[in-house]
Amino acid sequence: MTFIPFALVLLIIVATIGLGIFATRKAKTASDFFVAGRSVGVLMNASAISGEYLSAASFMGIAGLVMKNGYDALWYPVGYAAGYLFLLLFIAGPLRRFGAYTIPDFAQGRFDSPMFRKIAVVFVLFIGFFYTMPQMKAAGLTMGTILGWPYWAGILVVGTVITFNVAIGGMKGITLVQAFQYWAKVFAISLPLFVLMSVFGGYNSHLGETAAALKASPRLEIGLKATVNGAEKAPLNTISLSAAEGTIIHFEHDGKYRIAKISPARKPEKGEDPISAGTFAFPVAKNAAMDDLRTQIASGKPFDIVNGADLEFATVPVSKGGQPVLKDGKPVRTGAKIEFEKGGSVTFAAAHQTSTANAGAIVPNAPSNTKWLNPFGPLSGKWGFPLLYTYSLIIALVCGTAGLPHILVRFYTNPDGRAAKRTTLWVMVMLGGFYLFTPMWGVLGRSMMPQLYVNGAYDSAVIKLPTFLENKLLGQILSGVTSAGAFAAFMSTFSGLLVSMSGAFAHDIYGRILKPKSSPEARMVAFKVAAVGVGVVSMLLGLMVETFDIATMVGWAFAIGAASYFPLLLLGSWWRGLTKYGAATGMLLGGLLSLAAIVTNMLLDKKVIVLELPNIVRALMEQPAIWGVPLSIISMVVVSKLTAKSIPADATMKMIRLHAPEEMGISENYIEA
Amino acid sequence: MQDDAAVDKKLTPEEAEKLMHRVMWRQAHLSLYVAAVFIALLIVLPLFNLFTPALAATPVMGFTLTWLMLGVLFYPITWLLSAFFVKRSNDLESKISKEGTK
Numbered sequence: 147m148t149f150i151p152f153a154l155v156l157l158i159i160v161a162t163i164g165l166g167i168f169a170t171r172k173a174k175t176a177s178d179f180f181v182a183g184r185s186v187g188v189l190m191n192a193s194a195i196s197g198e199y200l201s202a203a204s205f206m207g208i209a210g211l212v213m214k215n216g217y218d219a220l221w222y223p224v225g226y227a228a229g230y231l232f233l234l235l236f237i238a239g240p241l242r243r244f245g246a247y248t249i250p251d252f253a254q255g256r257f258d259s260p261m262f263r264k265i266a267v268v269f270v271l272f273i274g275f276f277y278t279m280p281q282m283k284a285a286g287l288t289m290g291t292i293l294g295w296p297y298w299a300g301i302l303v304v305g306t307v308i309t310f311n312v313a314i315g316g317m318k319g320i321t322l323v324q325a326f327q328y329w330a331k332v333f334a335i336s337l338p339l340f341v342l343m344s345v346f347g348g349y350n351s352h353l354g355e356t357a358a359a360l361k362a363s364p365r366l367e368i369g370l371k372a373t374v375n376g377a378e379k380a381p382l383n384t385i386s387l388s389a390a391e392g393t394i395i396h397f398e399h400d401g402k403y404r405i406a407k408i409s410p411a412r413k414p415e416k417g418e419d420p421i422s423a424g425t426f427a428f429p430v431a432k433n434a435a436m437d438d439l440r441t442q443i444a445s446g447k448p449f450d451i452v453n454g455a456d457l458e459f460a461t462v463p464v465s466k467g468g469q470p471v472l473k474d475g476k477p478v479r480t481g482a483k484i485e486f487e488k489g490g491s492v493t494f495a496a497a498h499q500t501s502t503a504n505a506g507a508i509v510p511n512a513p514s515n516t517k518w519l520n521p522f523g524p525l526s527g528k529w530g531f532p533l534l535y536t537y538s539l540i541i542a543l544v545c546g547t548a549g550l551p552h553i554l555v556r557f558y559t560n561p562d563g564r565a566a567k568r569t570t571l572w573v574m575v576m577l578g579g580f581y582l583f584t585p586m587w588g589v590l591g592r593s594m595m596p597q598l599y600v601n602g603a604y605d606s607a608v609i610k611l612p613t614f615l616e617n618k619l620l621g622q623i624l625s626g627v628t629s630a631g632a633f634a635a636f637m638s639t640f641s642g643l644l645v646s647m648s649g650a651f652a653h654d655i656y657g658r659i660l661k662p663k664s665s666p667e668a669r670m671v672a673f674k675v676a677a678v679g680v681g682v683v684s685m686l687l688g689l690m691v692e693t694f695d696i697a698t699m700v701g702w703a704f705a706i707g708a709a710s711y712f713p714l715l716l717l718g719s720w721w722r723g724l725t726k727y728g729a730a731t732g733m734l735l736g737g738l739l740s741l742a743a744i745v746t747n748m749l750l751d752k753k754v755i756v757l758e759l760p761n762i763v764r765a766l767m768e769q770p771a772i773w774g775v776p777l778s779i780i781s782m783v784v785v786s787k788l789t790a791k792s793i794p795a796d797a798t799m800k801m802i803r804l805h806a807p808e809e810m811g812i813s814e815n816y817i818e819a
Numbered sequence: 820m821q822d823d824a825a826v827d828k829k830l831t832p833e834e835a836e837k838l839m840h841r842v843m844w845r846q847a848h849l850s851l852y853v854a855a856v857f858i859a860l861l862i863v864l865p866l867f868n869l870f871t872p873a874l875a876a877t878p879v880m881g882f883t884l885t886w887l888m889l890g891v892l893f894y895p896i897t898w899l900l901s902a903f904f905v906k907r908s909n910d911l912e913s914k915i916s917k918e919g920t921k
Contacts, residue, residue, distance in 0.1 A: 239908070
């Protein structure tokens, strides 16, 4: 019955192409291509902005984050939606009244500085490609999940369809498509959920059950097979077992497993005695082959499991200098953390059950109910500074949203400043209406599909949960609906990114930097060529990021946006004294240092570089917004004060134009539509 | 679109300065006022979770109080703030337009 999801995905692709061709009939001028003729109505534009914004990270990623981390992850959808309030309060109106084609136009026009346009273009492309890669990855992954297609196939389909749409119709062509895709996504995220919750219980009843058993952890169904990843999926190739009770892992007879390392799941504190692999793990059966395996485990070196085995993993009391470590008067224990080099299908069972007879094993890698349900859990508490981490995450999401060039460029398509503000209000309503549903998928995923914790495939919860319905046909249809919604998500976001990046090439690089005297028609041709070029590069980049985490890649784009474009637009719109030197310094310092911190942290995580750093430094590297945004703003202010002589002579008039209502007759578009 | 060079010429630097303050600062004031409420919410909720965990975990219709606030109620609160801002901002802009450039 997998033809059903395929048919629905095909339907959304055909609708995308068809609507694109339909909307394109009216796209004739350069203004149509770059800013849809500045004539997009409020509701249409709000739908299109929402459609463009709801990406793979929103459609599949948030459900996964909530399932994995619980409460802390609720900040993601809230931050993604509430970030628009900052955009509304400080940026939407002035940006529209500036009336350009691209965000680099603002950079040049506000400071009369062609040099600054170049810096701004580089950031548009940086953020654009970082944001494109996860969309491509999600496309490849989803096609693989629902149809078993190879990774590159989904990328090729989405990449080709959208490149075609953007090249033939530009901004005008994609506006209608993105608006349609918003409504398709809302339908796809909500309808299957209503059906699932009517059968398996509602949002509050699942949360209520979790709250009623705070000390418990979710358990796997008895006999349920789960897949563990090998080293090719690192870092998702580890299994952390619960400290509450021992676990038996059944390795299958025809599987070929290789375990690289067995260590304590709880991170040892200074001075604690090391625990050897042999203390944690031993074969259940006693015979010559198993005795041999036992010796291999005890050696502490990587070992293979062939011809199957049942291994018991015990929980071990932690000691320090031979004395047990106590917490609240009780001895602290830890479960094992197993790192696989070659994975495969295994079955988990609880060892030595006493009070919970006939229950399955505690789900590996899953936080306990209390850590999951309550604030300051595994996400923010990772480095031991949960409050700091939470605030930094909030700043990144809220300021980052207001600093994404491919979203900001859509504000030029409004007829005037007031329309830009009303549009933003509707965007917030539409996004809230969508994001409200995303955590529900994560909550259902935790109670219904805990095996996803084993191999870290949280992102597939949205696609797979509907197949749990008793009625298999309905399950396939609903899974097809969410798959189609996911496709709408990658396609609409990628189309916005492609317009923004093609605009940067055709308008900024070709039309302003290389050939300032080129005609609007020539720039339109350049736009089409750029769209095809960027489309191809995006697909190639997508092929390279198969092992990267979707949410992490989107996080990079937000962190750079928050510390570069947000301060530029905030101060550029409201402070007359901002100079090009100040703005450039702040953008480069904030944006590049934040990027450097995130990338270094990722390399440390993947153990590409080894460096002992204090936990607070690691927390600040993983979430740099709390220092990156202030650093950018402060350097803008300080350097501007030092270079106050270079404030453009007509800066006062520029500020008036940015803020004066259109009917005063002072406003003028930087580029007339 | 009006010939803006004419507007430029009509205004002396002092007049332009005054106009900028009149047009920009009142709008800035409104934006900062709404932003302050929003930022206060963002600062207070984590503190509420940190210092009164028991209250944050109070069950409300199956939700914990803090899950209900962040996962459900936060959205309508931001809608109200935006709606308030857009209305005030439009009123203010009409007023500014009526006052004209001088």
